[in-house]
Amino acid sequence: MIKYIKSRISIKIFLLTMIILMAVSGISYGFVAAFMPQSYSDSLNRTLAAKAKDLAESLSGYSLENAASIIGEFSDANQSRVVLLNEKGEIVREWLGNGSLVSEVTISSSVSEEEQPVTEGFAEESTTAESGDWEGQTDQEVSYGDTIGTVVEGEGSVVEEMEQQAMGHYEVAFKDSENRYTLFVFGSTQLVNQAVEALGQILPWMLFTVFGISLVISLFYSRYLSKPIRKLGAASDKMAGLDFSVRTEMKRTDELGTLSRSLDTMAQNLDQALKSLRSANAKLKDEMEQERELERRRMEFFAAASHELKTPVTILKGQIEGMEQNVGVYKDRDKYLARAREVTVTLQNMVQEILMISKMESWGFSLKKKELDLAELVRRQLADLTELFEQKNMKLEITLPDQCLCRVDPALMETVLRNVLVNAVRYSPEKERIRVNLYKEIQEISCEGCLRGSGNPVDAKEKTQGHKTVRLEVENTGVHIEDAELSRVFDAFYRVDSSRNRKSGGSGLGLYIVRQILEQHGAGYELRNTDNGVLFRMKLPLENMTFTG
Incomplete structure (x- = not known):
């Protein structure tokens, strides 16, 4: 019981108030009982003296x-x-x-x-x-x-x-x-004795009344004082549990009100600090996850790069050793020197691609954006690849605006266009068609397929509304890619050609580089089958666009 009383401030306030009120009432009654008879007697005597004096003066008549x-x-x-x-x-x-x-x-x-x-x-x-x-x-x-x-x-x-x-x-x-x-x-002394006797008679009733009034006042007073304290205590307990959303919201103007407002301000500041800390932790966690994912992809990439480089290096080493020893077919040095040169060029291209990828995946990499006419860049790439189109007797269907100005990294965007167009020619049979379309997009659209942006797959039907984008489409006919392979074509060193022939299938880094560059630009991309062939689609958000034609 004593432990319970010590643990409850409301009970301690109640008991203390009750004791104080009863003590004050008892002391007051004691003073009245002690000094009232004499005081009352003095008052009666003063009145009696005045009357007696008047009486003495009047008796002479x-x-x-x-x-x-x-x-x-x-x-x-x-x-x-x-x-x-x-x-x-x-x-x-x-x-x-x-x-x-x-x-x-x-x-x-x-x-x-x-x-x-x-x-x-x-x-x-x-x-x-x-x-x-x-x-x-x-x-x-x-x-x-x-x-x-x-x-x-x-x-x-x-x-x-x-x-x-x-x-x-x-x-x-x-x-x-x-x-x-x-x-x-x-x-x-009769009146004084009567007054003293009356005090003794009302003592029990006065004690009962004082006890009742003290009880009511103590209950009200203890509740009045302990209620805000309990409220502040409950808020403090929640704050101790890192719940800083609690607010006491007291309207008092005394010290408890000041304490309440200070506690609310502290809770608000701590809540903001905790949210900021959680946000920073979440951001740090995401960055760590991205770093781990980047490191994992980097390790996978370099493991695959080592494997891919191993084959041409082995071939080149064998050709050189055969020519040095002048054995077998390698006696024809001119023929195998030319082949060795081709392998060297392949290695050079692969190394350049690997270095480009490594540079883009580093933390210090940033785009060097400039205003560029994307339509003119597409025309130049098509002109550079004219000989490649003629070798396969392929027909071009081109739809381009007169001008499409946008801010991109010119060198990297040129690499994207070259890799996409080269892949379209490389994987198409002879006498097929290649369609190239470049147009703006502002209204809401829907598309089907596996649209990807920033490295994440997007729903089959994605809607983009309200912002300006430019869309580039490159379709090559006469080919088809299995659905299981569509989601992997943008991976490093992945080639659709099951024979993995470098003459027909390349290094497997072309679309991976396209993916990296487009993600750096915040662009969406996809590769999907159509009724006539395979379609590559790119959606590039335009910061400042001038579009004519």
Whole structure:
């Protein structure tokens, strides 16, 4: 239980608030009980003193007999004991403040009666009062009777004791007497005792009320303080779990509101930092994957290149050794020197292609783009390959615009066109057709096949809308490629010719180089079968295009 209380701030706030409220209420009640009687008594005495002073001043206009009734009314109204003494210190009359007259001495004008000792009559009245009128009075009232009894013992002691106990004493005179009298007024404790008794009676109810109010206030106060703290704690727990999307969103203007806003700002900043870090990590991971993939492809490429270079090098080595030893057919050195030269040219071309591929696959490679008329570049390539077309009696069908300006790397784009056109001629039978089309494309289109861009296959039907592109198509008739081979024709050292004859099939790097160059330009490409042959299609995005014709 104690462990549970220590772990919950709401319970600790509740108990602490409850204890404080109960303690404050108890201390307040204690102060009231301790100081209220005296304070209340002082207040009553001040009021009584003012009234007594007014009474003493007003008695000079009355006779002694008439003044007695007025003094009695004053005593009853204020529940105060009043004693009237003559000049000799003898008690003339005494009022207890409850309608009772304790003693009375009749004053006559005869000298003999005045000289008669008053104490005898007072003693008789005192005895009567003790046996009758005092019955049922409080302890304080009985003590007053005891004081009256001291008159017999001596005048001085009575007067001195009255002066000590009385609230005040006043000199009074009556109109029917030349004598001076002293009026002693005693403060009443009955009202004070009643107030103290009332405090004792309401104590249980006050304790119950204070407990109930303290309970309600403590519950509200603990909830009011602990709720935002719990909310901040829950947000902190989520942030500790790297969930920075949480927001406290408190509308308070105090320190907790400031802490809430600071926590929200920190969560937002950490969320952005974490997202940025995750994005950077994802990017780094992608780059590492690309690097690993590039390294894998590079290793595969160089492994294949080593294998491809091994064959012509072996052939060249054998021819040279045969000619050196002058054995067999190699005695005809002129013939095999020419063949060795052909092999050397093949090796040179392969090495150049390998170096080009290695350069493009390096991290520091960048395109050297310039504004180029692509239509004019196609015309020049077709003109350079005219002899090759004539050797196979092939017919050209060309559709080109007058001008198509775009930003590309001229040398690399020339390599793309040459490799594509050479492959079209090389893999076509004699007397077939080669169709070359170059046109712009802006509206939405759809095409079927295996369109590839940036090295990734695209869906069979791809739609491109809204951006300007130029499309180049080269179709050679009379041939067909198996579907299983279409997805591999752009791989390094892959040749459709199963015999892998270099005279008819080349090195197998032509379309691989095309792929690398087009991916560097962000262009899409595909090779697919048509009803009449095989179609190569390239889609080049144009940064700045001027297209006429």
